[in-house]
Amino acid sequence: MDYFAQQLINGLVLGSIYGLIAIGYTMVYGIVGMINFAHGDVFMIGGFIALITFLILISLGLTAIPLILLVVLLVSMAITALYGWTIERIAYRPLRHSFRLAPMLSAIGMSFVLTNYSQVAQGARVKPIPPVITGGYTLHESADGFVIQLSNIQIIVVITTIVLLAIFTWLVSRTRLGRDMRACEQDQTMAALLGVDVDRTISMTFVIGAALAAVAGLMYLLYYGLVDFFMGFVAGIKAFTAAVLGGIGSLPGAMLGGLAIGLIETFWSAYFSVEYKDVAAFSILIVVLIFMPTGLLGRPEVEKV
C-alpha cells in the first residue's frame, strides 16, 4: 500500500509535466488543425534556457533560491515563447493555405532543426545541475521501514502546474484573447468578419503553448537535474500521446491524458518492468482509441451546426 502511494505521487508529478506539454499540442491542433511535431523540442529548448539562465544567475553571485527560480521561470517562459512565435511565423504560416500535410512536414523538419541546433550549440552530452531544491516530507513510515516520501520539488511541480492551469483556464474561458482563440478554432472566417485578427490570434496560441512547455522544461530540469538535446523527442511523443488519449483539441483532456500517461508509465515501471514502460503507455493508448476513437474527453468530428 505504501509502495502504491509512493508510485501514485511519482506518477502525478511526471503526469503534470506531460500535461503541460500536451496542452501545447492540443491548443495548436484545435486552432490550426495540425500536429506541431516541433513542440517537444520547444520543451527541450525551454529546459536549456532555464539551465543557462540558472547558471548565469548563479555566476552573478545570486544565492536566494526562490528569487533565482522566479527569474529563471519568467526568462525561460519569455524566450521560449519567442521561439514558439518565430517557429509559427517562419515554418507554418507561409504554408497555411497549402495542402494539409505541408505544415506537418514542415513541423517535422523544424523538430530536426531544433534538435540539431541544440546539439551543435550546447553539445551532445547530458547537462546536469546540482540539486537546487532539496528536502521533503516523510508522509508515512511503515513497520518494515518503507517510507512514503513527498519531496519539495514534487510539491513545487504539482503546485506550479495547478496554478498555471488555473490561470490558463481563466485566460481561455474568460478573456477576450481566449474567446478569440476559441472563435478561430470554430470558424476562422467568421472570426475575421467579427474583427478578430486571425494571424495574431494563432501567433498567441503558439506563444502560450511554448510558454507552458518552457515551464515543463524547467520542472523537468529541477526534477531530474539534467537536460539534453534529445529529451524533447521522447517527452514530445509522450505528451502528444497524452493529448490524443485525452481527446485532441480538448484542454482538460490534455491534462487528464498527461496524468494518465504519467501514472501508467510509473506504475508499469514499479510493478512490471522499467524497460517496457513506453510499450505499456502506447498499448493503453491503442486500446483506448479502439474503444473511444475521440479520446477520453474529445468530441466527435461531425457536429450539428
Add this chain to the structure above:
Amino acid sequence: MTSPTPLLAIRSLRAAYGKIEALKGVDVEINAGEIVALIGANGAGKSTLMMTIFGKPRARAGQILYEGRDITDVPTHEIAHLRIAQSPEGRRIFPRMSVAENLQMGADATECTDAEREATLQRVFTLFPRLKERYAQRGGTLSGGEQQMLAIGRALMSRPRLLLLDEPSLGLAPLIARQIFDAIRTLNRQDGLTVLIVEQNANHALKLAHRGYVMVNGLITLAGTGAELLQRPEIRAAYLEGGRHG
C-alpha cells in the same frame, strides 16, 4: 448628380474563386438609411459580393468605397472596425460558445463602453426575446430560427452603420421568417440602420426594400425601387411565380 456620397459604393467589382469568375464587374450603391435587396438565383454571385466587401475573396478589380473611402484592400478583420457587420450565408454562429459569448464576439468587433454594450444588448433582446431565454445555452443547441436571430443579433452587437444580411429567411418557418423581416424593418425605421439584404425570397425582400438589384451570373441585370421590380414581368416570371428556385 447632386445626391450625397452613398454609404457604400461598389464599382466594376470583379472577384473569383481560383479560375471561376464569380463577379464580373458589379456596380451597386447603397445610400445611408436604405434597405437594398439583392436578388438572384443560386450561384449568381450574391453571397460572393457580400464576402468580397469583407475581402474574402479579395477583389481582382474594381473598387469598394465606404463613406467615400476606398476599402478594397483593407484587411478583413479591420472591416468590422469600420462598423460594417455581416450575418453571413449559413449563419456561422459559434456552436460551442454560449449565446452570451456569441453576442460578445459581436460587441468585441468595435470599441464601445459598457453602457453602450448593455444598451445594444437590451435592443437585441427586444427584437429577439428568444435570445434572452437562451442566453446561457450553447449556440449549437439552438433551432435554425434561433440561430438566425443570434447571427443577426451578433452582427447588431457591433453597432453597425451598414448591416449585410445573407439569406436571413433560408430554411425558416414562415412565421419565424416574418419575425426576422419585421425586425429588419424596425431596425431600419427606428434606428436608421442601412441594410443590404440578399434573398432568394424575392417577394419578401422587394416588399421590404427601398431599392433592389437583380443579379444574374455575376452581373447586375436590373435595378430599381422595390415596387418597380415587383411589377416587372421578367422578375415575376423568374423569381416570384413558380420561378425555378435552384
